[in-house]
Amino acid sequence: MKILIVNGPNLNLLGKREPGIYGARGFEDYYNELKKRYPEVEFDYFQSNVEGELINKLHEVGFSWDGIVLNAGAYTHTSVALQDAIRGINTPVIEVHISNVHKREEFRHHSMISCACQGVICGFGLDSYRLAVEAFLAQK
Numbered sequence: 001m002k003i004l005i006v007n008g009p010n011l012n013l014l015g016k017r018e019p020g021i022y023g024a025r026g027f028e029d030y031y032n033e034l035k036k037r038y039p040e041v042e043f044d045y046f047q048s049n050v051e052g053e054l055i056n057k058l059h060e061v062g063f064s065w066d067g068i069v070l071n072a073g074a075y076t077h078t079s080v081a082l083q084d085a086i087r088g089i090n091t092p093v094i095e096v097h098i099s100n101v102h103k104r105e106e107f108r109h110h111s112m113i114s115c116a117c118q119g120v121i122c123g124f125g126l127d128s129y130r131l132a133v134e135a136f137l138a139q140k
């Protein structure tokens with residue numbers, strides 16, 4: 001099983017960025033733990049602050065990989081182009097968020113991409129990514 005984790009804008013700052021909301025742990029550290037926990041899964045990780053680069057990555061893997069775990073960051077709430085990209089590929093995408101966006105500002109309550117994703121997991125901290133991996137494994 002090949003699973004790609006994609007993080008969007010500002011998620012390169014995890015561990016430093018608003019730790020009260022996103023926690024004090026950097027993503028690389030968490031990602032290494034995830035890889036150890038699921039040795040049977042072939043993971044790859046991609047982060048970009050640039051919308052078009054996220055789209056290019058979805059196009060690149062979206063016809064051959066088994067699953068994509070996508071935290072689109074703030075593009076979640078704005079990007080028609082990401083919604084179209086998810087609709088345009090075959091690989092199922094699970095939308096994840098570290099924080100519970102529904103407990104936060106109103107502009108975070110709407111996602112432009114949920115309607116194109118297989119499902120949504122939010123509010124479990126970094127564990128949201130693992131729960132998405134579990135969801136893919138359960139469908140194997």
Ligand code: DQA
Nearest residue numbers: 071073074097098099101108
């Ligand atoms: C986020 C929630 C978004 O609203 C925000 O813009 C982010 C992170 C999350 O993981 O909780 O950058 O996707």
